[in-house]
Amino acid sequence: MGTVISIDLRDAHLHDGVLDEAFAWLRQVEQRFSPFIADSDISRLGRGEWTLEQCHPDVAVVLSLCEDLRQATNGVFNAWGWRADGRVDPSGLVKGWAGEHVAEMLERAGAANFCINAGGDVIVRGAPEPGRAWRIGIRHPIHAAAQAAVLETHQLAVATSGGYERGDHIIDARGGAPSRSLLSLTVAGPSLTLADAYATAGFAMGMAGVEWIAAQPGYEPYAVTAEGRVRYSDGFGVLLAKEEREVSATMESALPRRR
Amino acid sequence: MIPTRAAVAIVTTAIAVVLLFSFKTPAQARPRTPAADISQGTAVPSPSPGDSSAPSPTPSPSSGFKDGIYTGQDVLTQFGDVQVKVTISGGQITDVQPLQMPFDRPRSAEITQFAGPRLHDEVLQAQSAQIDVLSGATYTSDAYAQSVQAALDHAHG
Numbered sequence: 001m002g003t004v005i006s007i008d009l010r011d012a013h014l015h016d017g018v019l020d021e022a023f024a025w026l027r028q029v030e031q032r033f034s035p036f037i038a039d040s041d042i043s044r045l046g047r048g049e050w051t052l053e054q055c056h057p058d059v060a061v062v063l064s065l066c067e068d069l070r071q072a073t074n075g076v077f078n079a080w081g082w083r084a085d086g087r088v089d090p091s092g093l094v095k096g097w098a099g100e101h102v103a104e105m106l107e108r109a110g111a112a113n114f115c116i117n118a119g120g121d122v123i124v125r126g127a128p129e130p131g132r133a134w135r136i137g138i139r140h141p142i143h144a145a146a147q148a149a150v151l152e153t154h155q156l157a158v159a160t161s162g163g164y165e166r167g168d169h170i171i172d173a174r175g176g177a178p179s180r181s182l183l184s185l186t187v188a189g190p191s192l193t194l195a196d197a198y199a200t201a202g203f204a205m206g207m208a209g210v211e212w213i214a215a216q217p218g219y220e221p222y223a224v225t226a227e228g229r230v231r232y233s234d235g236f237g238v239l240l241a242k243e244e245r246e247v248s249a250t251m252e253s254a255l256p257r258r259r
Numbered sequence: 260m261i262p263t264r265a266a267v268a269i270v271t272t273a274i275a276v277v278l279l280f281s282f283k284t285p286a287q288a289r290p291r292t293p294a295a296d297i298s299q300g301t302a303v304p305s306p307s308p309g310d311s312s313a314p315s316p317t318p319s320p321s322s323g324f325k326d327g328i329y330t331g332q333d334v335l336t337q338f339g340d341v342q343v344k345v346t347i348s349g350g351q352i353t354d355v356q357p358l359q360m361p362f363d364r365p366r367s368a369e370i371t372q373f374a375g376p377r378l379h380d381e382v383l384q385a386q387s388a389q390i391d392v393l394s395g396a397t398y399t400s401d402a403y404a405q406s407v408q409a410a411l412d413h414a415h416g
Contacts, residue, residue, distance in 0.1 A: 008391070120394055120395045122393075134392070135388070136390065137388070139394060139395030147388060147390060161395075230381050
């Protein structure tokens with residue numbers, strides 16, 4: 001199963017070598033971290049053929065981040081605890097981490113205006129064109145062609161976890177039961193690595209995950225509940241597109257019905 | 260009222276798309292017709308230099324793509340159909356829009372009442388506003404890339 005990664009670079013002065021470099025690095029990431037490539041570093045590590053020291057240094061970096069998150073989420077996010085075969089699998093973190101790393105590569109090369117979409121994990125910088133902000137849609141969890149909300153921002157990372165695309169693929173590593181109280185959970189914040197991991201862990205926590213994310217400094221939750229309502233933090237509300245905030249205020253007063 | 264998105268002309272934009280990462284999923288997407296040549300982990304399209312069949316990610320008329328709007332192959336997944344429309348302008352991919360994406364049904368669930376002082380509670384809306392990027396679409400990526408590839412095959416004429 002592949003993940004589509006797109007880079008939308010708006011700095012016309014930059015050479016395409018910047019993008020070539022980014023995609024070349026992403027292919028290396030796949031070769032190191034894919035559990036479906038038999039000779040990937042993570043597969044060799046899982047089979048006990050290689051030690052962590054024999055793997056590429058990025059593997060230790062990612063696994064260290066996984067351990068930080070395992071502690072921060074009280075074991076809900078556990079790269080060592082969710083596979084049936086007991087092997088370590090940091091897939092829940094790699095996508096966001098890779099997207100964030102590519103953003104740093106682009107910035108080092110002088111890029112100031114771009115959008116990276118790593119399989120639904122989004123990071124934006126600058127502006128798509130002079131005079132307006134990036135508009136990030138949050139996928140509607142029931143109607144895939146529609147959005148549940150739209151954000152306007154010049155610098156943000158946004159990750160969404162949901163049960164709608166891969167079935168109940170996100171499980172609470174502590175109990176193994178799939179999350180069912182939320183249809184989707186979006187997390188916005190400065191780091192795509194953390195936004196991605198928080199969305200994964202928060203979704204597995206269910207309703208309590210919304211509050212947990214709201215308590216993480218700098219990170220804002222937007223949740224769609226199983227009953228078709230949305231809950232979001234003050235901080236997320238500030239990021240909503242202006243016309244949407246007006247619509248929301250109108251709808252809230254005019255249509256207080258439940259699905 | 261927000262206008263729905265039409266074809267967008269973005270002259271200075273470079274959009275490159277690759278297939279990457281192998282993540283655990285319940286099923287593979289199955290193409291309804293013989294698929295474009297896509298193997299796991301293969302770039303679609305490959306941005307590697309020197310490959311005249313791949314679109315260059317910078318404005319260059321030598322990408323081999325003819326300007327126009329191309330409809331990709333309809334790819335069946337277990338969740339429904341995936342089909343995209345690709346816009347080529349100046350030899351570049353300037354836009355990829357979904358024509359069909361799978362719908363899913365909400366699951367019944369146990370509802371936990373929850374009241375946080377900093378949290379707002381509203382009725383879920385469905386909207387189709389003009390956006391630059393979408394957060395949260397992951398599963399259909401394989402099918403998406405296949406449909407993009409098929410559209411690009413048409414663009415080569």
